[in-house]
């Protein structure tokens with residue numbers, strides 16, 4: 001990143017509103033300044049409501065400033081905000097209890113001492129290395145597992161590693177199940193899940209021969225909303241079991257109702273040996289992350305996977321409230337129904353706008369490919385659409401991962417049918433304008 005072109009002066013006392021303050025940011029911030037949020041809408045200084053089709057950073061399960069989250073924060077803050085994670089507290093104990101109730105089959109233990117998703121993934125890999133005594137990790141092309149030094153190496157995109165001369169060894173990246181643009185140039189009907197079978201070759205010829213874990217997102221979020229074909233996750237689980245490798249699902253994006261079930265693990269009917277979570281558990285944006293693991297994987301002492309802000313009491317109280325709301329009758333049904341409706345409307349738009357390619361997803365984790373006239377990924381036009389979205393009152397995100405041509409549609413899970421129609425109407429007008 002180049003240095004700011006303007007040398008900043010001293011910060012004035014009214015720094016919050018001063019134009020000069022942006023020159024003190026390490027990176028140039030977006031000109032949009034958020035003022036407040038409510039439900040699926042974010043409001044800027046212009047007073048206009050932008051419908052957030054990407055739930056902040058895919059983490060606002062309950063939308064902006066959900067009233068029950070706000071009330072929980074008020075109550076909990078008055079009682080206790082922080083205590084060392086060495087001690088128990090009402091909020092953290094309730095969260096451990098609630099998480100163990102909703103955990104996929106076999107995952108009995110909860111670890112909450114992480115501050116972020118990257119941190120939780122590192123903790124899972126530490127547990128896998130400690131348990132197996134093996135160093136290597138297998139991950140998928142295009143996967144995004146976080147931004148710490150270890151996680152940029154584990155993630156499946158060279159651009160993340162390019163600025164840094166030092167790399168951490170021990171990760172073998174393998175082709176992802178991106179059927180629409182299959183690495184092995186196969187057709188799904190006849191491929192026999194070659195992308196799983198070939199992982200054996202990577203283990204035998206490209207790894208150190210000692211693999212601790214396979215880590216992947218059940219639906220690759222930043223990688224292009226890549227939904228695995230039927231049988232993929234089962235086959236991967238079988239391969240891991242056969243070879244004594246631990247399977248870790250990174251459910252940091254897919255967890256807590258995003259795919260229409262509590263976890264993608266439930267949506268696909270496959271349990272991993274460990275599952276990491278973060279993002280959506282914070283309801284309206286409280287920072288919380290951690291992992292679920294099988295009983296047999298306990299044994300690594302807590303101080304090896306610990307963080308000052310881990311098991312944060314305030315965030316845990318909100319997480320308990322978030323889980324309570326997700327588990328209310330009708331919540332997940334609404335996610336599935338609204339998601340199906342949005343898919344239908346996008347499908348209808350695809351018939352009218354030739355640049356819309358494959359539309360894929362589960363629940364409210366939807367992605368749409370944007371292609372050129374020859375059907376090839378058109379990243380420039382995708383980015384153009386995302387930025388033009390603001391003019392249509394829409395917040396849209398793309399990704400540098402993969403081919404950069406997937407518009408992500410991942411609104412807050414509290415979205416109503418009416419709001420879904422507003423979002424789709426705005427998308428329709430945006431596409432019409434941009435054509």
Ligand SMILES: Cc1ncc(COP(=O)(O)O)c(C=O)c1O
Nearest residue numbers: 116117118144145146217252253
């Ligand atoms: C699938 C996935 N894993 C891990 C992470 C890293 O989480 P965090 O940003 O909280 O470190 C992210 C963040 O975008 C993510 O989407």
